[in-house]
Amino acid sequence: MTGMVAANPLLTMVSETIAVARAAERGDLVARLETVAGKVRDPRRRILVAGLGNQGKSRFVNALVNLDVCPVADDVATAVTTVLSYGPQPRATVVAAGADGGENTREPVPFETVPALTARSPQGRAMLRLELEAPSQLLADGIVVVDTPGLGVHGTTGAAGVLAQAPAADAVLVLTDASTELTDPEVDFLRQVRELCPAVAVLVTKIDLYPHWRQVFEANRKHLRGNEIELPMLPVSALLRAHAMRLQDESLGRESGFGLVFQFLREQVVARDQAALRRAVALDISSAAEHLALALGSELVALRDPARGAAAIRELHAAKAEAEKLHRHTAAWQQTLGDGITDLAGDIDHDLRNRLRDIARTAEDWIDDHDPGKHWDSMDEWLTATVGSALGDNLVWTGTRAVKLAEQVATHFTDLGAVDLPEVRDTLDDDSRTESCTLADLEPDLGLGHKLLVGVRGSYGGVVMAGMVGTMAGMALINPLSLGAGVLLGGKAFSDDKKARLAKRRADAKLAVRRYLDDIAFHSGKETKDRLHRIHRLLRDHFTAIAERTLRSIDESLRAAQEAANVEAARRTERAAELERRLRVVGELRRHAGALLGPETHDALPPADRTQLPPGR
Numbered sequence: 001m002t003g004m005v006a007a008n009p010l011l012t013m014v015s016e017t018i019a020v021a022r023a024a025e026r027g028d029l030v031a032r033l034e035t036v037a038g039k040v041r042d043p044r045r046r047i048l049v050a051g052l053g054n055q056g057k058s059r060f061v062n063a064l065v066n067l068d069v070c071p072v073a074d075d076v077a078t079a080v081t082t083v084l085s086y087g088p089q090p091r092a093t094v095v096a097a098g099a100d101g102g103e104n105t106r107e108p109v110p111f112e113t114v115p116a117l118t119a120r121s122p123q124g125r126a127m128l129r130l131e132l133e134a135p136s137q138l139l140a141d142g143i144v145v146v147d148t149p150g151l152g153v154h155g156t157t158g159a160a161g162v163l164a165q166a167p168a169a170d171a172v173l174v175l176t177d178a179s180t181e182l183t184d185p186e187v188d189f190l191r192q193v194r195e196l197c198p199a200v201a202v203l204v205t206k207i208d209l210y211p212h213w214r215q216v217f218e219a220n221r222k223h224l225r226g227n228e229i230e231l232p233m234l235p236v237s238a239l240l241r242a243h244a245m246r247l248q249d250e251s252l253g254r255e256s257g258f259g260l261v262f263q264f265l266r267e268q269v270v271a272r273d274q275a276a277l278r279r280a281v282a283l284d285i286s287s288a289a290e291h292l293a294l295a296l297g298s299e300l301v302a303l304r305d306p307a308r309g310a311a312a313i314r315e316l317h318a319a320k321a322e323a324e325k326l327h328r329h330t331a332a333w334q335q336t337l338g339d340g341i342t343d344l345a346g347d348i349d350h351d352l353r354n355r356l357r358d359i360a361r362t363a364e365d366w367i368d369d370h371d372p373g374k375h376w377d378s379m380d381e382w383l384t385a386t387v388g389s390a391l392g393d394n395l396v397w398t399g400t401r402a403v404k405l406a407e408q409v410a411t412h413f414t415d416l417g418a419v420d421l422p423e424v425r426d427t428l429d430d431d432s433r434t435e436s437c438t439l440a441d442l443e444p445d446l447g448l449g450h451k452l453l454v455g456v457r458g459s460y461g462g463v464v465m466a467g468m469v470g471t472m473a474g475m476a477l478i479n480p481l482s483l484g485a486g487v488l489l490g491g492k493a494f495s496d497d498k499k500a501r502l503a504k505r506r507a508d509a510k511l512a513v514r515r516y517l518d519d520i521a522f523h524s525g526k527e528t529k530d531r532l533h534r535i536h537r538l539l540r541d542h543f544t545a546i547a548e549r550t551l552r553s554i555d556e557s558l559r560a561a562q563e564a565a566n567v568e569a570a571r572r573t574e575r576a577a578e579l580e581r582r583l584r585v586v587g588e589l590r591r592h593a594g595a596l597l598g599p600e601t602h603d604a605l606p607p608a609d610r611t612q613l614p615p616g617r
Contacts, residue, residue, distance in 0.1 A: 010281050011040045017285050017589055020292060020582070029288045032545070036284050043277060044085075045269055046144045050162045050193070051175035052186060053150025056205040056238055058082075060175060061147045063238035063258065065136040066245050070147050071115035080127045081161070082147040086140045087133025095128045104128060143265075151189060151388065159189045159388030160520075163395050164527070166196035171269045173261075177206040178213035178235070182223045185385040190229055192392035196399065199268040201232045203261070208237040232268075234260045282596035289590045293583060333412035333543060340405040341536045348398050348528055355390040356517045359383070363513045371502060372509035373442055380439045383513065387520055398528065402535050409543060437519040440512040442505060 014037045021029040049057050058070035061084065069090075070082055090111040095104055114132065139145070146169070148162045166172055172193050176182055182190075182202075194200050204220065207213040217235055224231060236257035244252035253259065363383060372379060 010278065011037060013285055013589065013592055014040060014281060016585075017288050020585055020589070021288055023582075024292055026288075026292065028545070029291060033284060033288060036281055039277065040281065043273065044142045044144055045170040045273060046146060046168060047265070047269070048146045048148065048162065048165060048169040048172045048197070049175065050148045050172060050189070051151065052183070055150070055175045055177045057150070057175050058147055059238040059242075060173075060203070060205060060236065061145055063241040063245075063256075064261070065134065065138050065145060067134050067136050069114070069132055069134050080149060081129040081165070083129055083131045084139065084145045084147065085131070085133055086136065086142075088135055089133070090135070091133040093131040095131060097128055151185065151385070159185070159192065159385070160391035160524070161388075162189075163192055163196060163388075163392040166193050167395075167399065169197050170273060171199040171201070171265065172197045173201055173203055175203045175205050176220070178204050178210040178216050179206070181216055181219045185389065187223060187227055187229070188389045189392070190224070190231065191227065192389070192396055194229060194231065195396045199264075199272065201234060201261075201264050201268070204233060204235045206237065206239075207235045207257070208239050232264060234264065236261060278596045282593040285589055286593040289586045289593065293586045293590075333409050334540065336412065337405070337409050337536065337539055337543075340408060341532055344398070344401050344405060345529060345532050347401070348394060348532070349525060351397060352390070352394045352524060352528070353521060355394065356387070356521055359386050359390060360513060360517050362386075364510050367506050367509045367513070371505065373505045376442050376509070379509070379513075383439055383516065387517070391520070391524055394524075394528075398531065402532075406539055409539060413543065413546060437516060437523060439516045442508055442512065 014033055018030055018033045018037070021033060049061055051057050059072045061070045061082075062068050062072065065084065069084060092109050092111045092114050094107045094109050096107060097104060111132075114130070146165065148165070151159050151162065174186070174190060174193065176186055190200070190202065202220065202224070204213065204217050210216070213235065217233065221233060224233070234257055237255070240252050240256035241258045243249070244256055363379070366379070
């Protein structure tokens with residue numbers, strides 16, 4: 001996986017474009033291009049590892065990076081999200097929730113204590129994530145691996161926390177072991193994560209433990225095909241991979257299946273990301289070159305042919321009037337954006353609350369028909385999976401609606417031609433507070449001793465009352481009649497107490513469910529609002545930049561053309577030669593950008609990215 005990014009040619013092109021834009025005193029273009037250059041220099045790719053509990057995720061991560069960094073246990077080992085990145089020396093940092101909802105805290109911890117960490121930080125606060133740094137070649141190539149808590153594990157929100165991170169991930173590897181076929185929650189999770197991340201693969205793990213793994217593998221393929229989910233599925237064995245690396249055995253390495261994993265990462269993640277990076281660089285360079293060429297070409301036309309320069313100035317005046325009109329009326333598209341975000345926030349909140357309300361009704365109906373004390377673990381598992389699925393669907397819908405809103409706002413820019421839409425991809429949200437929401441445990445049922453005591457207490461009154469009546473008839477206090485009455489009243493007391501305890505358990509269970517769903521609604525509602533605010537700022541900044549760049553380019557072109565009309569004849573030739581030299585540099589950059597994009601893509605660029613120069617250039 002070494003040598004993932006051939007960044008030098010791209011970085012050279014961006015640097016040359018930055019130099020030209022800086023010489024033209026276009027600080028807006030310089031800032032935009034420097035952001036692109038930063039992506040070229042540090043192309044980190046985030047790989048999310050997810051799956052049900054006890055599927056071998058942590059062992060897989062260790063085998064992937066060829067280091068024993070994530071704790072492995074027979075029971076649940078990954079209690080919180082673990083982010084693994086490169087570092088020259090092993091280092092561990094705990095990110096914990098702030099006190100009373102304050103800012104999160106970062107606490108360095110000894111690396112050797114990582115296996116003993118729980119869901120609480122050393123200071124007793126709820127852990128949000130664990131950040132590990134380790135020296136690994138894979139990590140040094142820019143890969144960041146994220147080991148997530150098991151879906152449906154007690155003490156987590158299931159798929160909700162993982163799906164919140166999926167939009168910012170470059171790939172999601174969903175692990176399921178070869179012991180059983182895919183479950184319904186796993187299929188639902190795959191359906192949701194496919195909508196949120198561009199690269200998803202299903203890894204069938206522990207093939208070394210189950211001889212029948214091929215039958216399970218084919219059955220899983222049928223499940224995915226039946227649900228219209230087209231995803232690559234790869235069989236892997238982390239144990240064989242570890243043995244292969246220790247023994248340097250190529251045959252074991254091939255049998256482990258990790259070669260297919262690296263192939264998937266190369267083809268579906270690295271190659272796709274490189275293509276996307278090349279396209280982004282090419283588009284930004286092409287757009288910047290067009291903006292620069294507009295001013296240079298307008299001035300050159302005015303220098304060479306004053307008559308044609310005057311016509312160009314008139315056209316630029318008209319274009320400037322349109323651009324200024326759009327800039328003055330930014331309230332129009334910003335109003336559309338603001339109203340869209342407000343409507344979206346209301347719809348998303350209503351959708352989530354409606355889903356949680358349906359879950360609450362189903363849970364309460366189940367509680368009314370069952371003894372929650374006997375099946376509370378099953379209720380916890382079902383509730384976690386169902387809430388996670390609901391939050392996932394709500395998140396997917398948020399992304400879909402946000403894209404439609406961006407398209408709606410773009411219609412206000414039709415005077416500038418078609419514009420590129422921003423990638424409405426939410427930023428990373430590791431600090432999801434929904435991870436800390438758990439279903440409270442019910443009080444255990446009373447023991448046998450207490451039940452006997454209840455029966456004896458109830459039977460005592462029956463024995464005494466029936467015995468007193470018997471003594472009036474000359475019978476002993478303890479007689480068959482009094483014993484029978486004691487048994488009857490004792491049984492009734494026991495039955496009444498059992499019903500009362502069942503009613504209390506049901507009431508406590510309903511209260512626990514409501515509190516859990518209220519906590520989920522509270523935290524997820526805040527996170528949804530924050531997500532929409534980020535989307536709002538992303539769209540606002542994107543479209544504001546388009547309007548400002550267009551207006552400035554036309555204004556610079558007009559100013560240059562007007563100044564060229566007043567240049568002395570002696571300086572015209574010298575200035576024209578300088579402009580021609582700059583235009584050749586810009587033209588060379590445009591040709592390089594076109595070569596990266598390809599002829600079809602370049603021809604399909606929107607007019608806003610291929611600004612037309614004045615006539616006579």
